[in-house]
Amino acid sequence: MSLRIGAIVEALGGELRGDADRVVTRLAPLESAQPDELSFLVDPRLAHRLADTHAGCIIVGPAGAAAASRRGDCIVADNPHLYFARVTQLWRRAHGGTPRAGVHPTAVVEEGARIDPSASIGAQCFIGRGARIGAGTVLKPRVTVGEDCVIGARGLIQSGAVIGGDGFGFAPDEGRWERIEQLGAVRLGDDVEVGANTCIDRGALQDTVIEDGVKLDNLIQIGHNCHIGKHTAMAGCVGVAGSARIGAHCTVGGAGMILGHLTIVDHVHISSASIVTRSILKPGHYTGFFPIDDNGSWEKNAAALKHIHALRDRVRALEKRLGGPSLA
Amino acid sequence: MSLRIGAIVEALGGELRGDADRVVTRLAPLESAQPDELSFLVDPRLAHRLADTHAGCIIVGPAGAAAASRRGDCIVADNPHLYFARVTQLWRRAHGGTPRAGVHPTAVVEEGARIDPSASIGAQCFIGRGARIGAGTVLKPRVTVGEDCVIGARGLIQSGAVIGGDGFGFAPDEGRWERIEQLGAVRLGDDVEVGANTCIDRGALQDTVIEDGVKLDNLIQIGHNCHIGKHTAMAGCVGVAGSARIGAHCTVGGAGMILGHLTIVDHVHISSASIVTRSILKPGHYTGFFPIDDNGSWEKNAAALKHIHALRDRVRALEKRLGGPSLA
Amino acid sequence: MSLRIGAIVEALGGELRGDADRVVTRLAPLESAQPDELSFLVDPRLAHRLADTHAGCIIVGPAGAAAASRRGDCIVADNPHLYFARVTQLWRRAHGGTPRAGVHPTAVVEEGARIDPSASIGAQCFIGRGARIGAGTVLKPRVTVGEDCVIGARGLIQSGAVIGGDGFGFAPDEGRWERIEQLGAVRLGDDVEVGANTCIDRGALQDTVIEDGVKLDNLIQIGHNCHIGKHTAMAGCVGVAGSARIGAHCTVGGAGMILGHLTIVDHVHISSASIVTRSILKPGHYTGFFPIDDNGSWEKNAAALKHIHALRDRVRALEKRLGGPSLA
Numbered sequence: 014m015s016l017r018i019g020a021i022v023e024a025l026g027g028e029l030r031g032d033a034d035r036v037v038t039r040l041a042p043l044e045s046a047q048p049d050e051l052s053f054l055v056d057p058r059l060a061h062r063l064a065d066t067h068a069g070c071i072i073v074g075p076a077g078a079a080a081a082s083r084r085g086d087c088i089v090a091d092n093p094h095l096y097f098a099r100v101t102q103l104w105r106r107a108h109g110g111t112p113r114a115g116v117h118p119t120a121v122v123e124e125g126a127r128i129d130p131s132a133s134i135g136a137q138c139f140i141g142r143g144a145r146i147g148a149g150t151v152l153k154p155r156v157t158v159g160e161d162c163v164i165g166a167r168g169l170i171q172s173g174a175v176i177g178g179d180g181f182g183f184a185p186d187e188g189r190w191e192r193i194e195q196l197g198a199v200r201l202g203d204d205v206e207v208g209a210n211t212c213i214d215r216g217a218l219q220d221t222v223i224e225d226g227v228k229l230d231n232l233i234q235i236g237h238n239c240h241i242g243k244h245t246a247m248a249g250c251v252g253v254a255g256s257a258r259i260g261a262h263c264t265v266g267g268a269g270m271i272l273g274h275l276t277i278v279d280h281v282h283i284s285s286a287s288i289v290t291r292s293i294l295k296p297g298h299y300t301g302f303f304p305i306d307d308n309g310s311w312e313k314n315a316a317a318l319k320h321i322h323a324l325r326d327r328v329r330a331l332e333k334r335l336g337g338p339s340l341a
Numbered sequence: 342m343s344l345r346i347g348a349i350v351e352a353l354g355g356e357l358r359g360d361a362d363r364v365v366t367r368l369a370p371l372e373s374a375q376p377d378e379l380s381f382l383v384d385p386r387l388a389h390r391l392a393d394t395h396a397g398c399i400i401v402g403p404a405g406a407a408a409a410s411r412r413g414d415c416i417v418a419d420n421p422h423l424y425f426a427r428v429t430q431l432w433r434r435a436h437g438g439t440p441r442a443g444v445h446p447t448a449v450v451e452e453g454a455r456i457d458p459s460a461s462i463g464a465q466c467f468i469g470r471g472a473r474i475g476a477g478t479v480l481k482p483r484v485t486v487g488e489d490c491v492i493g494a495r496g497l498i499q500s501g502a503v504i505g506g507d508g509f510g511f512a513p514d515e516g517r518w519e520r521i522e523q524l525g526a527v528r529l530g531d532d533v534e535v536g537a538n539t540c541i542d543r544g545a546l547q548d549t550v551i552e553d554g555v556k557l558d559n560l561i562q563i564g565h566n567c568h569i570g571k572h573t574a575m576a577g578c579v580g581v582a583g584s585a586r587i588g589a590h591c592t593v594g595g596a597g598m599i600l601g602h603l604t605i606v607d608h609v610h611i612s613s614a615s616i617v618t619r620s621i622l623k624p625g626h627y628t629g630f631f632p633i634d635d636n637g638s639w640e641k642n643a644a645a646l647k648h649i650h651a652l653r654d655r656v657r658a659l660e661k662r663l664g665g666p667s668l669a
Numbered sequence: 670m671s672l673r674i675g676a677i678v679e680a681l682g683g684e685l686r687g688d689a690d691r692v693v694t695r696l697a698p699l700e701s702a703q704p705d706e707l708s709f710l711v712d713p714r715l716a717h718r719l720a721d722t723h724a725g726c727i728i729v730g731p732a733g734a735a736a737a738s739r740r741g742d743c744i745v746a747d748n749p750h751l752y753f754a755r756v757t758q759l760w761r762r763a764h765g766g767t768p769r770a771g772v773h774p775t776a777v778v779e780e781g782a783r784i785d786p787s788a789s790i791g792a793q794c795f796i797g798r799g800a801r802i803g804a805g806t807v808l809k810p811r812v813t814v815g816e817d818c819v820i821g822a823r824g825l826i827q828s829g830a831v832i833g834g835d836g837f838g839f840a841p842d843e844g845r846w847e848r849i850e851q852l853g854a855v856r857l858g859d860d861v862e863v864g865a866n867t868c869i870d871r872g873a874l875q876d877t878v879i880e881d882g883v884k885l886d887n888l889i890q891i892g893h894n895c896h897i898g899k900h901t902a903m904a905g906c907v908g909v910a911g912s913a914r915i916g917a918h919c920t921v922g923g924a925g926m927i928l929g930h931l932t933i934v935d936h937v938h939i940s941s942a943s944i945v946t947r948s949i950l951k952p953g954h955y956t957g958f959f960p961i962d963d964n965g966s967w968e969k970n971a972a973a974l975k976h977i978h979a980l981r982d983r984v985r986a987l988e989k990r991l992g993g994p995s996l997a
Contacts, residue, residue, distance in 0.1 A: 098847040101848075101873075102848065110816075121447055139465060173813065179499060181556070181558040182426075184426035210831060234558075234560045234595075249868075254577070268908050270613060285928060285946075288633055299635055300633065303944070304644075324656060332983065335991075449792040487809075487828075506829075507827060520754065540887040547698070580924050598924045598941060616960075631971075632971045652984060655988065
């Protein structure tokens with residue numbers, strides 16, 4: 014596998030400083046890159062690392078261009094991270110890694126499902142009756158798409174994902190649970206990615222909606238009737254309970270958890286492992302998890318934590334005895 | 342798809358106030374319901390919402406009946422939430438959404454497995470040797486039921502669920518781990534539901550037991566040798582470590598985590614994202630997670646938290662200097 | 670199913686005290702064991718339990734040997750836990766529970782994949798092109814192994830596991846996400862176990878590496894480019910974000926979460942539900958989660974927690990008014 018760096022610049026633009034006929038056989042991080050490999054520098058503050066790399070050619074931004082071209086061949090791009098992403102795509106296309114259009118013979122497609130001829134349905138997928146799969150969308154092996162669910166164009170669904178399982182809805186009945194049939198479906202917009210073994214439940218009455226450009230990592234749970242806005246991204250192990258309404262351009266770190274029936278506006282960023290228990294109506298960065306410590310310190314602090322309310326009262330009493338709160 | 346509201350009341354009971362020949366074409370929430378749609382009001386404190394809905398007919402309890410019948414057609418039921426659940430079931434049956442009995446031709450059923458003729462085994466399911474599937478139970482596509490595992494009657498297992506994977510058991514051996522073969526199985530009672538990609542491990546020596554009426558949402562992990570009592574419900578992403586014994590009529594919120602070898606009595610309710618590290622022997626509602634905050638405030642408080650033990654000592658010292666703890 | 674205890678000792682060593690012709694029909698815990706069952710005592714501090722068991726024979730260590738042989742037949746082994754593990758393996762082999770070598774006819778194996786003839790590939794597995802499966806490795810039904818991924822010898826992969834899904838990598842582009850193709854693969858060493866529905870993502874440029882003897886429980890997420898050292902074990906629902914480097918002989922409790930690009934040295938033990946947000950460069954035991962409490966107490970303490978930073982300032986002010994921090 015190899016590419017001429019001249020061919021890369023012809024395909025993707027950017028300014029080539031160096032030998033267009035240099036051939037690279039791999040993409041590699043700066044630290045390990047060899048003379049026949051192409052690397053990249055995203056953060057110009059790390060330009061000092063250029064001195065130590067053996068990479069044959071480096072993708073850099075304008076800020077790193079001078080330093081990079083002093084040491085050897087480079088491609089100067091306005092946004093080197095984005096350029097690098099496009100090189101990975103070019104690489105995959107050039108080396109035959111693009112999934113073939115069509116339905117694998119071991120996939121099961123039920124009556125009334127409509128699959129765009131340019132879509133690729135992997136081995137052992139299941140597509141329920143009435144489901145629709147858009148142009149250019151790729152389902153890796155062993156994806157389940159339930160009846161009447163819709164996936165837009167250019168989607169990518171990893172193995173084991175379950176789109177359109179039944180939402181979790183019951184009415185209590187004297188200590189037992191009576192099932193509420195889930196009569197809605199799931200609708201994914203265009204350019205949506207869904208990770209391995211991630212689950213998106215169908216709505217109870219209306220549809221669960223994932224808008225264009227949303228990216229979901231592995232092992233994520235999206236409850237019934239959720240609505241996730243455009244270009245929001247969630248890392249692995251996130252849970253979103255039913256009927257949450259999440260805005261556009263949000264991010265949720267790994268194992269973040271969002272309770273049901275909440276609203277989160279656009280441009281909200283939730284840290285990993287943080288639990289959202291109330292609506293967030295102001296863009297920003299929110300966090301809530303117990304900081305890790307050596308086990309002994311944690312045990313002492315966790316025990317004291319159980320009395321923090323009482324401790325506050327004790328401080329208040331001290332302040333009162335000394336004549337009211339200080340002004341410090 | 343449509344139903345006469347007279348037909349609904351004939352099938353499910355309740356008191357119809359209005360036109361039995363009205364036809365509804367969908368079920369919908371109050372906010373969005375249209376004149377050809379059936380809606381419902383569960384909480385009588387929200388009766389003021391009746392004024393704004395365009396629903397053609399509304400399911401209400403006795404407390405909301407007067408207000409609802411003033412505005413138009415309604416069905417009065419003792420428990421409107423339960424009634425609504427039964428309408429969703431009626432809707433599904435009336436519109437052909439009930440899975441067909443029998444084994445899909447792409448399912449793999451090993452020797453010695455016994456499947457009730459009224460059960461429905463979806464595409465690409467795997468049923469191991471000696472497993473048993475009860476009457477009326479539905480396995481959606483791509484469910485795995487390991488050898489010798491038992492599922493009772495009227496169960497519903499969503500896609501990707503793995504019932505009877507090996508429990509996680511090893512004996513340490515000079516820095517290596519020696520596998521303990523898992524010789525038990527999994528037994529699910531009647532009316533059990535298991536969510537998409539949920540895993541229930543087989544026991545090491547004896548069986549993992551899930552009693553009648555238990556409801557498990559998606560992406561839940563149930564370790565080997567657990568015992569979960571009747572009608573307990575768990576939301577998505579919950580983890581239960583091995584040999585936990587959980588009572589009947591409990592609930593566990595999303596991403597709750599229950600450590601191994603614990604006992605939890607009946608009627609215990611664990612909040613989302615809370616970690617149960619000791620047995621709970623008293624019914625009630627238990628919680629433990631770090632509250633979310635804007636990231637800056639969290640950082641300050643998390644840093645202070647690491648010194649809370651020392652802070653308590655400082656308050657104690659202040660109290661001593663002022664002549665013993667105050668009585669405030 | 671039954672075994673002579675003489676045959677067990679012939680196969681596994683240990684000292685038999687009692688009747689070699691005694692036949693046991695099951696393995697069972699001490700509490701429930703019957704006279705035709707074999708049990709074991711791992712912790713010699715629990716030797717008093719020997720008085721109450723009905724087990725026909727007991728595996729004990731040297732410390733428990735005298736007490737055990739007074740009450741009846743026993744097998745004395747240096748490490749009774751390890752001995753018990755080997756008895757479970759013997760039991761499985763003796764009773765025909767070992768998976769058959771070969772590829773199940775419903776598995777899909779792509780061109781160029783190489784599967785050792787002694788490996789066992791279960792029903793409905795998918796093995797991508799160029800993948801390699803080592804000697805004696807067992808894939809339970811419905812496992813996915815992506816293209817070019819490698820699994821060593823004697824591995825055990827549970828149902829629903831996805832090895833070699835695409836890592837979660839995007840470059841931001843004016844509010845949209847541009848996919849970074851994941852050009853690396855996944856390499857598992859020998860004796861690796863992977864739990865049900867666990868996901869191990871392929872690397873972006875280089876491979877994700879899981880070294881020999883690693884044990885991963887169910888529903889675990891391992892991000893792209895991670896490196897996990899030998900004999901490290903992780904319990905269910907753990908998440909490891911991309912590019913984390915975890916040492917050998919570590920353990921991570923259930924639902925532990927390790928953020929990306931961190932380093933954890935050998936012999937680090939992370940408690941359940943603890944979030945690792947910084948590198949851990951010293952062996953030891955680390956913990957961080959909010960302790961559970963009854964909901965009312967938690968609410969009061971959680972509210973006070975939001976002011977802990979201010980509380981510290983108030984204590985400081987009190988100390989100042991009293992003439993500097995006390996020496997208590």
